[in-house]
Amino acid sequence: MGKVLEKEGLHNFILSLQKHGLLIAPVTTDMTRFKVLEAGDKVELNNNPFFPLKKYFLPNEEPVLKIKNGLTKEPKLKEPKKIIFGARLCDINGLAILDKLYLDQRFVDETYKKRRENTTVIGLNCLNPPSENCFCGSMGLQKEGYDLLFHERELDYYIDVLTKKGAKLVKHLRSEEFDFPLPKTDKKLDPKDLWPFMADKFWEKDNDLCVSCQRCTILCPTCFCFDLHDDVNPATKSGDRLRTIDSCHSPDFTQVAGGHVFRAKRLQRYRHRVMHKLQFFKDKFDRSMCTGCGRCIDYCHSKIDFVKTINEDFK
Amino acid sequence: MNNPFKKEEKIKPKVAIHSITGCAGCQLVIYFIKDKLLELLGEIDLVAAPMIKGKNDEGPYDLCFVEGLVASEEDLEHLKKWREQSKVLVAWGTCATHGNVPGIKIFMDEKTVEAAVYKNRTGLKKGLKPLTPTPIEEHVKVDFSISGCPPEEIEFLRLVKHLLLQMNPVIYNEPVCVECTKREIKCLLEDGKECLGPLIRGGCDALCPGVNHGCTGCHGPLESVNIPQVMKLLEANGISEKLVKQRLQKYAGLKFEKLGVKLK
Structure with a gap:
């Protein structure tokens, strides 16, 4: 069961969300970014933000352990409640994929879990793909991961309600039953088993263009790999164990004790990223890790299009 | 490499901050750290830092930061001496690690460049005879290289902290x-x-x-x-x-x- 909001009511609805927590939405300046909404900011409804939604759940750097006088304890998360409006289904499905890893029954990540509980995610369905490189239409996105999702219709917004947390925010609105359509894209990735192409020469074509800048992994809504560093003051024996976002494009990523680097060549690292997204994760979790947001193509310095390569060259 | 900072030793590690040809900006980064540097000073013995100290000891040093590049015979003599006296030698700043701006001379006619500065080279002290400007690792073994013009203070703190805590130092290595x-x-x-x-x-x-x-x-x-x-x-x-x-x-x-x- 969903809800309906008249179009002219959208602006006031968004502002009313501020009562319930820190309101975050996409805002366009020199480019579109998720940010805390301030007076004068206009919510961007057309572009997908530069940095994906994951930044509110997996920050670039955070302590996983507090060290005081040589003793360790888990850090307490002190963050206000957040409401994020205007996330796209690709980013939201990205969260659902991260949930599989961080909320796995055996190894629950407490900070991630608290952030998930503490945050209300309100999605915005794409009628037209925000970028020509969007290919989510071929990635099997599902209606999951959000609390509410807005779908624009001719006269009003249909609001899909998934959770109690979301339902509270729209309980005053009129109810309706409607099966909203998932986004469609012109660009599509052909579903292929990539294992037979591991040694294909076409990896080299794309790899020659790769400058190892790591933007594709940093901006990916599902890339979660991290590194751990200790920042401890030797005088006071106090400090933090920090988790920082890492990238498989870095040669240091596969360095082990003793100094050996497993993927020393750029080709191995480039191929690993694509294979992990489209094949390794699928083998394990029965679902592609890629949600087709297209950021890794949009923001690649060399505009490497692995979708095109896989579709056209891997035969 | 083996970490020379033995935990059981009650003696604080001897640290030196030395300089050869350069603008001294990289050293200043260290001295400008102020509060966090003062915390660390309790854990180390800063035996030589000619820029801020009157009395400076010769080695042996446990840790020696060298700023600048080799551009004269005197530089080379000093560098070789500090290398022999130090357990760990750190190339501190882009002059030391890569040659930096003085190193542009390599790509020009060196005699012309020298003539522009020293019109009459015969008057130069012997030790100041110019050499082809080169980063220090061209001459001696360097244990850690931290580049930057100037480098960031956090890189100094991280390296010293890691050494003091018997850890393998991590030097930032991403674009x-x-x-x-x-x-x-x-x-x-x-x-x-x-x-x-x-x-x-x-x-x-x-x-x-x-x-x-x-x-x-x-x-x-x-x-x-x-x-x-x-x-x-x-x-x-x-x-x-x-x-x-x-x-x-x-x-x-x-x-x-x-x-x-x-x-x-």
């Missing part, structure tokens, strides 16, 4: 693009401007791109870079090959030559 993207800065390269970000070691938190100025490469290049492709991207942005090569010469010409770029 400028990493911190730039994490800070959500609009890409200058994508905007058709000049930026060396993908080639250059970060650690600066994308200082220059953050104020809308392309990276000029003051930290020098990473080992694993795709230089031909970055040069193509810059050329596509209307930056001539000649200008790009001048940029590469500015801070780390020698290193870029070793990575396969013809600069001479």
Whole structure:
């Protein structure tokens, strides 16, 4: 069961969300970014933000352990409640994929879990793909991961309600039953088993263009790999164990004790990223890790299009 | 390498901060750390720091930071002496690690450059006889290299803390693009401007791109870079090959030559 909001009511609805927590939405300046909404900011409804939604759940750097006088304890998360409006289904499905890893029954990540509980995610369905490189239409996105999702219709917004947390925010609105359509894209990735192409020469074509800048992994809504560093003051024996976002494009990523680097060549690292997204994760979790947001193509310095390569060259 | 800072020793490690030819800016970074440096001073014995101390001891040192590059016979003598006296020697700053601006001389006629400064070379003290300017690792073994013009204070603190805690020091080794993207800065390269970000070691938190100025490469290049492709991207942005090569010469010409770029 969903809800309906008249179009002219959208602006006031968004502002009313501020009562319930820190309101975050996409805002366009020199480019579109998720940010805390301030007076004068206009919510961007057309572009997908530069940095994906994951930044509110997996920050670039955070302590996983507090060290005081040589003793360790888990850090307490002190963050206000957040409401994020205007996330796209690709980013939201990205969260659902991260949930599989961080909320796995055996190894629950407490900070991630608290952030998930503490945050209300309100999605915005794409009628037209925000970028020509969007290919989510071929990635099997599902209606999951959000609390509410807005779908624009001719006269009003249909609001899909998934959770109690979301339902509270729209309980005053009129109810309706409607099966909203998932986004469609012109660009599509052909579903292929990539294992037979591991040694294909076409990896080299794309790899020659790769400058190892790591933007594709940093901006990916599902890339979660991290590194751990200790920042401890030797005088006071106090400090933090920090988790920082890492990238498989870095040669240091596969360095082990003793100094050996497993993927020393750029080709191995480039191929690993694509294979992990489209094949390794699928083998394990029965679902592609890629949600087709297209950021890794949009923001690649060399505009490497692995979708095109896989579709056209891997035969 | 083995960490020479033995835990059981009650004696504080002896640290030296020395300088050869350079602008002294890299040393200043260390002294400007102030409060956090004072915390560390309780854990180390700063036996030699000629810039801020009157009495400076000769080695042996447990840890010696060397700023600047070898540009005279006197520099080379000092450097060799400090190497012999030090358990751990750190090349501190881009002059020490890559040659930096003084190293541009290599790509010019050295005699002409010298003549512009020393009209009458016969009057020079013997030790000041100019040598071809070279980073210190061309002459002695360097245990850790931290580049930057100047390097960041956090890199000094991290290295000293890691050594004091018997850890294997971690030196930041990712391109400028990493911190730039994490800070959500609009890409200058994508905007058709000049930026060396993908080639250059970060650690600066994308200082220059953050104020809308392309990276000029003051930290020098990473080992694993795709230089031909970055040069193509810059050329596509209307930056001539000649200008790009001048940029590469500015801070780390020698290193870029070793990575396969013809600069001479």
